Amino acid sequence: MQAIKRKFATTLMMAAFATTPVAKAVAPRPLTLYTTTHPAMGTEFTLYLYSADAAVAAETSEEVFDEVDRVEQLLSNYRDSSELSRINQNAAASPVTTDPEMLDFLTQSEHWSSASDGAFDITVGRLMKAWGFYRHSGRIPPEEELRQLRAATGWEKVQLDPAARTVHFTLPGVELDPGGIGKGFAVDAAVRILRAQHVVAAMFSAGSSTLYALGAPPHLAGWRVVVPGPLPSHDSLSVITLRDTSLSSANCSEKNFTVAGHLYCHIMDPRTMRPVEGRIQVSIVDPSATASDALSNVIFVETPGQSVETLKKYAPEARALIVSGDAGHPHCTMFHWGVAIDSKRCSL
């Protein structure tokens, strides 16, 4: 699966408590931090898990990554045998019956498309290919090509029928791309496994795109996450503590191409059919990793003012930090962010 957006690195501040034992009076066996990684969805998933038993930690890790693999098989647009590919191949010809989980994924995608008036759009598959981001070969497509693609792009062209469990494309050529929401969906699925296994403290990340903080490390209020500053320094812009919530990030520093000195970001504005201009990076916190992943696209594409209005209306409990402008003159917009930022690196 290819991400719509390249996410900037968020750094976990965990070294200090990597092997911190719980006080003996509280628990007979100390909790130890186990770290496992797994490649999937075109990135590397990492699980930081506190457990009193190495074998249990290993079994839990395996179940979590099995679940990620299962979701990848559901959503991959690189595998012909995935459920998403089956829908892409057949839904224009006639309604395709799918399972409730896939329908839930599409329903959530539709919700954020509607809420953002198309700033988030899961039908950008062919648009991403046209701009060369599917195979890492950036190009500027001719206007005529973009004009033709407009006919095959647009979330309204995907019709869902929850009662019949069907999805139907109203026009041929529509192609779903889960990159802007799929990793968050996989993180939520993995967290359900962790909760079912009664894990009390874990951090699970899909590359640097989306992470979820479950519980808190021993003796701490939560998991500390560093939001790095705008390029080129990458020094800390803000440090936030998370517990039982997710954080998703988007920026265009890692995946882009330059033509005639102009940098083209891989995050598309589906409404203009062009890469977003004027946004540097965004971070958003929400209890749902699926929502935070989608919202990171929304607030990257929308203007800061539009983003604040969207969040007020559709995600009032979210917390967001938006960096706009250019690397030389970054400007920060906060929405319930709740912690300080280094205003020397980003003016408010």
Added chain:
Amino acid sequence: MNRRDFLQSASAAALASTTIARAATPAVKPVRLGVIGAGSRGQEDLRQFLRVPGVSVEAICDIYPPRYEQVNRLAGKQVPATANHHELLARTDLDAILIASPVSLHAEHVIATAKTGRAIYGEKALGFTVEDNHNILAEVTRHKVLFQIGHEYRYAAWAQEAIRRVHAGDIGTPTHIYAYWHRNGDWRRAVPQPDPEGKLEHLINWRLYRETSGGLGTELGSHHIDMANWVFGEQPQSVIGTNSICRYHDGRTVGDNVQAVFSYSQGRRLVFSSITDNAKQGCELWIYGTEGSVQITIEDATFYYEKKRSNAPSADKADSKTVIERGVVTGASYSTAGEMPYRGPGEKVVTATSEDPTLAAVRSFTEAVRGEREIFADVHCGFRAAIACAVAHDAVFEENKMAIPGMRG
């Protein structure tokens, strides 16, 4: 939900699901599914079933309560649940039963279901012991119920096309099949803690214990045995094998690696290997014929051909005269070039669809329930693979050659 509620929900569920299905998909006849065994494989089968138009799940049976909520989430609704399969089978709102319980329970569950006359989608292997397999075959046949075994490779478009070409002589005469299922993992499922008496361990990790599992040879190898049966057109006559615990000394009583050789008529062989501490080989099956080979995986199939050897005479060529006038040079000129493994991409089988084999299998079963087609992977197909698994299960511990019985009568 207690027993009374479970049974009372049947009539309401029957009405509701029928109404919804008719309203949503008027072109297809609803198929209402019951599930016995809703663990990981049962849930994956169910997920695929729900991708087939007109299919709904109306009840499940499992003795591990956390499965109930997992299925509710998967189905997107509250599914009536019970721990007693007789209660599930007593419902009147079920058209077909998916059985995905541990293999040691297949005989009990399949035979009980067959007696109700309902169509059965049974996960492999058909039965656990030799006697189980004979009994299942006899009861399914006696009650004339539709039965499809979960050998979903038979429904993979690329496997079907590859075997068609093999049967058409594309690789000459197939004589040997080498099948691998190599993984790198301990094959364990996480067990909620605490579990002081190990009950959950045996319930969840039943695959690791000899009294409930045929081990890697059955749980993984049954697919490959079925493929070999398909290619050779018969079941194997005998098996010799071995197994050991090489890596995971965790109390399991089945091997963490298994090797077995199955003998077919005319000296043909299936060689099966499964290891669990190195995944280089993955899951693949090679069919070797006198003129070529085909590799079948869970995603594709690729043909390779033997190098052509010309026996045509070349009497009048100039180089022949040179040989006559100057003789030939002899010596230890053996070339190893011909012993290298094949290189290159081979010829990949092209098919119109890459549909998930399990989805293709359950769709085909659903159409059979509706009377629209015959079942391909039927109970006989299941028997021929499972009877070999049942014998191999003992053979890998005995390390003796053991005969595999055929169908009775």
